[in-house]
């Protein structure tokens with residue numbers, strides 16, 4: 097994921113007012129699709145809690161499909177206090193729930209759960225130890241950034257609300273040893289973008305954000321001779337963006353492109369570039385120090401479309417553009433928001449969360465809740 101360098105170049109973003117591209121579509125209320133079986137399994141467990149006969153094997157299979165982890169944990173913990181289960185069966189259920197957390201890479205949740213019952217189940221100790229070593233192996237960068245540098249509402253990409261247009265450009269650098277973007281690879285990446293969209297809508301729904309929609313506008317360009325991937329890290333990018341890039345994706349100039357995608361300033365626009373280049377993904381984003389932040393916020397994805405973590409990396413970098421800092425660098429966030437996509441990877445994007453502080457920073461709520469670190473605004 098991005099090393100979250102705060103490098104900002106200068107542009108006046110340019111909100112212009114021609115009415116060529118009036119958009120007739122207001123943001124719609126979109127109901128996210130939660131997998132059907134997960135809704136059903138919660139309902140069934142709720143029925144069990146309400147007094148229907150408890151079937152141990154059914155319960156085991158329902159746990160494995162659980163989607164809302166916090167809810168399922170509350171339900172399971174209330175169930176295991178019921179007399180229908182013996183000590184051993186209760187241990188199996190707790191252990192199974194911990195295994196599910198572990199399989200989703202929610203290591204801290206698994207450890208916390210097992211530790212709670214360790215005195216009754218001493219056999220959990222070795223399991224906790226194993227999970228803890230995995231958890232610790234993910235902390236290598238957690239000492240570099242002490243504060244939470246909020247970029248809430250800052251920069252060219254503001255709040256993640258209303259209609260959001262992501263200009264998503266696949267960029268081929270011929271100098272790269274990796275394959276150039278072709279139709280097959282772009283199609284594969286479209287699948288990633290569709291997962292990101294579904295996930296963001298579903299997360300927004302959890303925060304009762306109803307007027308949010310996000311669409312990816314997909315392009316592909318090749319870098320011109322003399323322009324290299326390295327330009328994106330330098331002020332040369334500003335020249336490239338203003339002079340070449342907009343034309344490459346079919347606009348007269350960058351102003352016309354921005355006007356189009358922002359619908360004359362009504363919609364949020366986020367720029368995401370996806371390079372066929374092996375590097376670490378990153379984002380230029382406006383943090384707390386808006387003085388540095390005059391040019392365009394954009395994210396650079398360098399993961400291959402087929403890589404396991406690519407959807408999470410895309411989601412993570414997009415959240416940067418809307419003001420979110422990395423949590424994974426902050427020492428005090430080690431045990432905080434441990435499923436947040438800004439803090440830890442999950443085994444799949446669908447198991448990642450947007451925690452209240454991230455929801456606050458991207459404009460989905462007015463409260464960030466209690467946090468174990470200082471927020472720098």
Ligand SMILES: [Zn+2]
Pocket residue numbers: 097098099100412416421422
């Ligand atoms: Zn990051």
